[in-house]
Amino acid sequence: MVTPNPFKTVVIAGVGLIGGSVALGLKGRFLADKIIGYDANPETLKLALALGVIDEGYVTPGDWAQQADLIILATPVGSLARIARDLSSHAREDAVFTDVGSVKGKVTDLLSDLRNFVPGHPMAGSEKAGVTAARASLLENAIWVLTPTANTPLPLLNRVKQLVTKLGANPVVMPPDAHDQLIATISHLPYMTALALTHMVARDERLALLAAGGFRDITRVASGDPRMSRDMVINNKEALREAISRFRKELDQLEEQLDSPEMLFESAMEGKRTRDSLPIVKRSLIPGLFDLVVAIPDKPGEIGRIANILGDKGINIKDIEVLAIREEGGALRLGFETGELLERAHAALNAVGYETRPRGLGQSSL
Ligand SMILES: NC(=O)c1ccc[n+]([C@@H]2O[C@H](COP(=O)([O-])OP(=O)(O)OC[C@H]3O[C@@H](n4cnc5c(N)ncnc54)[C@H](O)[C@@H]3O)[C@@H](O)[C@H]2O)c1
């Protein structure tokens, strides 16, 4: 039996990496009839419209929010509560609110009286920010924590759970403080550790020269947006302090084990067993797209310009990736659904002077 869309018009407040990925997931799986973007940055909205992530965009709250059946708050943690208030003063009484913030206690407390609120946090992300990094597959098979408040009606929790499942993620329900405690260890502590390690490198340039895969893997999250990451840890400082103190003890213990090889071997075995048994998250979505690689000069606005040229011709970009950027410029990989769209994109971009080349599984005859 086909179940109807749980929500018809969805507002995404904060059309960045996560908001954009949710929007693409909703569109790709036909889970909403209309997606409205709300973002403080008009350039982001222009780009999101050109990339087909949203259908309409607004930079200020207004009566347009009356259309919303569901409002997904996806701005930095520190602004979530204010934006919820701003939008709720324009939204209908029955509009449902959820959020994707990385910390749940604070936002849940601040919004405990917000009607129809189901707080959430998808456990997926990236060190990249912004709508150009958004992709539907980011959320596939991810754990998506929901932390209902005392005021969240159970049927509503179930509707949001259903939506999360339809997006290809796995809902897990827990209280906000339990979420924050676990996240302090599994997400916020690794971020602080990455900062500590990168600071050591910053103080001795010979270390940077020798940094190989191991160091890069363990410090990847330090490349995340500094303001966003700061907001995330500052809003969970009690739980994070506790996690840091347990981490110090673990380090002290490992230091002591440097003099007892047997015990250090046991620790190494335990580390390997735990790391190797972490579930592998499979992400698949878009199979065999028709890819076009476009050479671009390293100038502001280039990605938006390309998206606009294609948008004006009604050519939908299904996937976008920034390939290596060097001083003299770089390249974009654009994915299209059909060979015909690929050829039209190639012609449109060539006509205005871009160098393009088809690539990958679904190449055309170009
Ligand atoms: N990045 C991750 O890995 C990750 C993972 C899970 C959850 N989250 C959470 O998702 C949320 C968004 O993170 P992101 O990584 O998508 O960030 P992002 O920077 O990619 O996107 C944030 C968007 O919000 C907009 N914005 C910022 N302040 C605003 C305001 N006051 N009013 C309206 N729009 C505003 C920005 O213009 C931007 O488009 C955060 O709460 C974060 O904690 C992030």
Ligand SMILES: O=C(O)C(=O)C[C@]1(C(=O)O)C=C[C@@H](O)C=C1
């Ligand atoms: O960068 C990634 O791969 C992430 O998944 C980012 C990450 C994490 O620490 O795991 C970062 C913050 C979130 O709230 C959720 C996920």
